[in-house]
Structures are given as structure tokens and as C-alpha cells.
Amino acid sequence: MSGGERRFEAVDLSCIRGERPVFSGLSFDLASGDGLLLRGHNGSGKSSLLRILAGFLKPVGGSLGWSDFDRAETPEIHRARTHYVGHMEAIKPALTVEEHLEFWARAKGYKQPAGNILQALDLESLADVPGRFLSAGQKRRLSLTRLLATPATLWLLDEPSVTLDGQSAARLEDMLAAHRATGGMAIVATHTEIALPGAESIDMAEYGIAIETLVRTPQTAVGERDYGEW
Amino acid sequence: MVTAFFSLVGRDLRLAMRGGIGSLVAVVFFVIAASLFPLGVGPESALLERIAPGVLWVCALLATMLSLDRMFQDDYDDGSLEVIALGPLPLELVVLAKVLAHWLTTGLPLIIAAPVLAVLLNMSTQGFAVLMISLLLGTPILSLIGSVGAALTVGLKRGGVLISLMVLPLYVPVLIFAVGAVEGAIFGLGAEANLLILAGGFLFFLVLTPLASAAALRMALE
Numbered sequence: 001m002s003g004g005e006r007r008f009e010a011v012d013l014s015c016i017r018g019e020r021p022v023f024s025g026l027s028f029d030l031a032s033g034d035g036l037l038l039r040g041h042n043g044s045g046k047s048s049l050l051r052i053l054a055g056f057l058k059p060v061g062g063s064l065g066w067s068d069f070d071r072a073e074t075p076e077i078h079r080a081r082t083h084y085v086g087h088m089e090a091i092k093p094a095l096t097v098e099e100h101l102e103f104w105a106r107a108k109g110y111k112q113p114a115g116n117i118l119q120a121l122d123l124e125s126l127a128d129v130p131g132r133f134l135s136a137g138q139k140r141r142l143s144l145t146r147l148l149a150t151p152a153t154l155w156l157l158d159e160p161s162v163t164l165d166g167q168s169a170a171r172l173e174d175m176l177a178a179h180r181a182t183g184g185m186a187i188v189a190t191h192t193e194i195a196l197p198g199a200e201s202i203d204m205a206e207y208g209i210a211i212e213t214l215v216r217t218p219q220t221a222v223g224e225r226d227y228g229e230w
Numbered sequence: 231m232v233t234a235f236f237s238l239v240g241r242d243l244r245l246a247m248r249g250g251i252g253s254l255v256a257v258v259f260f261v262i263a264a265s266l267f268p269l270g271v272g273p274e275s276a277l278l279e280r281i282a283p284g285v286l287w288v289c290a291l292l293a294t295m296l297s298l299d300r301m302f303q304d305d306y307d308d309g310s311l312e313v314i315a316l317g318p319l320p321l322e323l324v325v326l327a328k329v330l331a332h333w334l335t336t337g338l339p340l341i342i343a344a345p346v347l348a349v350l351l352n353m354s355t356q357g358f359a360v361l362m363i364s365l366l367l368g369t370p371i372l373s374l375i376g377s378v379g380a381a382l383t384v385g386l387k388r389g390g391v392l393i394s395l396m397v398l399p400l401y402v403p404v405l406i407f408a409v410g411a412v413e414g415a416i417f418g419l420g421a422e423a424n425l426l427i428l429a430g431g432f433l434f435f436l437v438l439t440p441l442a443s444a445a446a447l448r449m450a451l452e
Contacts, residue, residue, distance in 0.1 A: 054316065056451045079316050088309025094248040095241070106237030109318040146313070 006068055007031050008154055008185055013062035015048050022048050023207040024061070028200070030185045032153070035176070035196040038189040040204030046189035047086070049204070050156045053187065054084040080109070083152040085160060089143040093132035097123055097142055100131065105149045113149035121145050121171050136163045144172060147179070155179060155186040161194055169194070234319040235327050242331030253297075257339035260293035264347045275352045282353035283361065283412035289347075290340050290365065291401050294372040297336045298397065299390040301328055301380040306450060315451055321444035325381070329373045329440075337369030353416075360415035360425070364408040367428040374435040375400050381446035404431065 007029060014024035022045035028036060038046045051057040053064065055078060069077050091100060097118070105113035118124045121141040126134070134142065140163045147155055155176075161169045173195045176186050188194055246253035267285050271277060305311040314324055344365055345358060353361070379397040383389030411424035 051452075054312075056312065056315070058452075076318060076320070080318060082316060084312060084316055086309060086312060088307075088312070090309040090313045092245060092304075092308065092310070094245055099244075103237055103241050104313060106233050107314055107317040107319075109231060109234050111233065 006066065006153065008064075008066055010053070010064035011062055013049070013052060013059045013064065015045060015052060015057070016060045017048055023204060026062070026202070026207045028202060030154075030187070032183040032185060033180045034185050035180055035199030036185075036187045037194070037196055037199050037201040038187065038204060039191065039201060040208070041191075044204035044208050046204055047158050050084065050086070050158050050187065050189055053154075054082060054156050055079065081153045082156060083147050083150075083154070084156040084158075085143055085146065086158045087162075089139045090146075091131040091134065091139050091142060094130060096128050096130050097134075098127045100142060101145060101149050104146045108150040108152075110150045114151075117145055117148040120148055120175055121168060137165060137168065140164055141168055144175070147175065153184055155184065155188075157186065157188045157190075159190055159192075160188060161190060161192050231318050231323070234317050235323055238314065238319070238324065238327040239331045239334075242328065243334060246331070246335040253335055254339070256293045256297045256336045257343055259296055260289050260340050261343055261347065263289040263292065265350060267351065278352045279354060282348060282351035283357060283409050283416070285351060286344060286347060286353075286361065287364075287368075287405055287409050287412075290344070290369065291372065291398070291405060293340060294336055294369065294376060295394055295397060295401075297332065298376040298380045298393050299383070301332050301377060302384045302447065302450075303380070303389070306384045311447070311451065315447075321447055322440040325377055325440040325443040325447070329370075329377050332376070333370050333373040337365075337373055340369060341365045356418075357412045357416040360421040361412050363425060364411045364421075364428060367425065367432050368404050368408045371404050371428070371432050371435050372401060374432075374439040375404075377443040378439050378446065381443040381450070384447065384450045404428070407431070 009027075009029040011027050012024075013026045015022045026049065030036060038049060040046055048057060052059045055075060066078065066081070090104075095103070101113040101117070105111070118127060121144055123138070123141055123145060126138060126142075131139070131142075140160075144157075144160060160172060164172065169192075176188070176194075176196060179186060186196065186199075188196060188199075251258075264285060267281070268278060271281070302311065305314065315321060319327070341362065344361060348358060348361060376393070376397055379393040380389075382396065383392050386392065407424045407427045411421040411428065413419075414424055415421040
């Protein structure tokens, strides 16, 4: 991973889902090696923010992009630099662990996955096991191993440690540390403890639009915020 | 990009192969539905001969539709679509790869089964070659148009019925020109014009439907 100068930044993002404002005025700036923890209660917009960062969802206002590329003009460069692991594991019952990694590498445009990645989350003994026989925790570990299959600068993780046992969670922390040590960036949404040393933390509640405010004075609460073109 | 395209096609074929009988539903339905007609209308060979091209094509339409709802649904449900969408392949090409895999697992088996069923329905032998060509040109159109219906209903429960309502009317021109070609060949009127229209339609939908399906998938991914 090259480009020590590379930065990923978001300025004044706001998000509306199903006509309900979720958050607004959210900004951050990541340099290589940085980590960012997203915290907040259920429904505070952690997942929506990650989907915006991945490019699935368009922010209602604000901008985000790389210091060396305009994301809007070159979405394929953003996609190539990004790994997103969401709530769904993307695991097919009929394909084996190895076949999943092979497909994920090719779907990213690489010939084959990086070698020796199965041991990172202790999946070596399961290489030939089809997805239908994996437990929930094993599926999660396989899904996270996708991060290692191909290189990407930015990791977007949505509740990655859900269903992981303590040992696997520690291995995930090692993965994150190694990724950041080689210049990668990680944005992790979680409400459990994941050690991300030196990482900044965003409390989604600070950017949220409190429901009570909306109920009491809907006019002013909505009017005060800037929703861009909304 | 080429790697990503063919890995997607290859994975879908592999999944279909391991899906057992489930992935053969379309061709099995085609065979059963078409063989019901001699039982229903009686074994009178002149009548069967007359309706054979239409029966075969209507059954092919319905059989194709049976398998449409799975085109994107599984990948959407388990999150694979998110992984694929973050790859280097633009969604338009993702759609084309899925359509190609769908055609290989649905359209191609129909084409292979069709001559057998044509014999069963006592179809005139002059129409066989044109029947095969019309299926070769027509079934990819069915998969292409179907991809739009499949993409639009991808997030819905019980989207299958909705797909039929959206897609069947769009299949009508394919049916008319394909059957027209086969009958033209049988009655000595020539099939060329109808086949050329089918070929043109194939190119038309090859260009347009991936754009529409990709737009629908983008909405589904939000």
C-alpha cells in the first residue's frame, strides 16, 4: 500500500432515510494508518453512514472523497480502495470456504486471493467445508477474511464483532492493527468494545436530530439544519 | 474486469450445478407443459401440427419466467450483491453477467429440449431449423427483459407474481415474431424478415436493459 499522503475525508454529511432525518453536519478526515470508531445507539445512523461511505447510499448533503481523486468522477477508484463488511455475510450455502475467497478475490479483479489468509481468523481446518455447515461465528469469520483476500486501503466494518467469540475478536483486533500499520484506514461501527488504539471516535448522538426536538418543535428543529438540496 | 465478469458467470453456473433439481425447474416445466397439450386437445395430428410453434413458444416464455425471480434475489438477500457492487465491474456489466448465466442455465436447456418436443407435437420438419434459430435469438431477449423485472422486484417479498405482470406483456412482441418466423418457414412464406426483427430486438435489448436493470439495482442497494 503506497501513498502516505493519501487522505479520505468527509465534510458536513447529512442523511435522511424514509423521510426521517438521521444525522447531519458530520465531518471527519482520515490519513493513512488512522482509525475511526462510530458509536451510538441503535438507529443513530452508524450503518447508514457506512453505506454512504461505501457508495451505496447518496448523502443528502455534504461531500466525501479522496485527497488525490474526486470520488464523484471516479467511483471505480473508490470501489477498488474500499472493503465493506456489513451485517450480511454474503455466504452461499453451496460454496466452500476456499471457493468463497477465490470468488471474492476475482470479483475484486484479482486472479486469486492472497495466500495464507485462512489462519488469520482460524479457518484453515474449514477450507473445504460448504457454507451451509458453518456456524454463525464461522460465517462471520469467513466474511471478515474477505478483507485480507485482496488489498484495499479503506475498511468499512459494520458491527464486525457480533457473533465472534473472545479469541476471534482479539484476532480481528490484530488484523485491524496490522492493516493500519501498513497504511490502511479503518472505520468501525460498533457498540461492543473493539480496541482501535489511537483511533478517533464519533458519537453519532452528537450529530443526530433528537426525536424529542422534532416532536416538540418540528418547524424550528427541521428549519435549523441544512439538508443541502433536500 | 474480464476476470470479475467471468468469475461471476462461473460462480452462478457452479451454484446452478450444485443446486440440483432446483436449477432444472425451467426446462422440466417446459417439457411437462408442452406435453400436456396432446393430452388436452387430443392426439389429432393435424391440429397439433397447426398449433405446435405457438405452444412451444408460449411454454418457453412461461418456463423462462419461472426462474426470473432468482436472478438477483439470492445475491441481494445474503449480501453478495454488495460485495459484487464494490468490485471493479460496473453494475451494467454485472447485470449482463447475471443475464448470461441465466440464459446458460435456462434458455440453453430449453433450446436443447425444443426439437424433442417439436417431434412430440408433430411439428412440420420444415420448421425445425427456424424454430431453433428463433429460440437462439429469442430466449436471450427473454432473459434480458426479465432482468429488468427481476431487478425492480429484488427487495420485495413474493416479487415473482409481480415480475410476471410486468414482464409478460413485454414478451408479446418476441412471441409474435418468433412464432411468425416458424410458421413462415412451415408455410413457405419465408422466415427471414421475422428473424431479422428478432435479431434487431436482441441487439436493442442487449444495449438498453442492462442500463435499466442496473438503475433498479442501485435503488435496491440504498
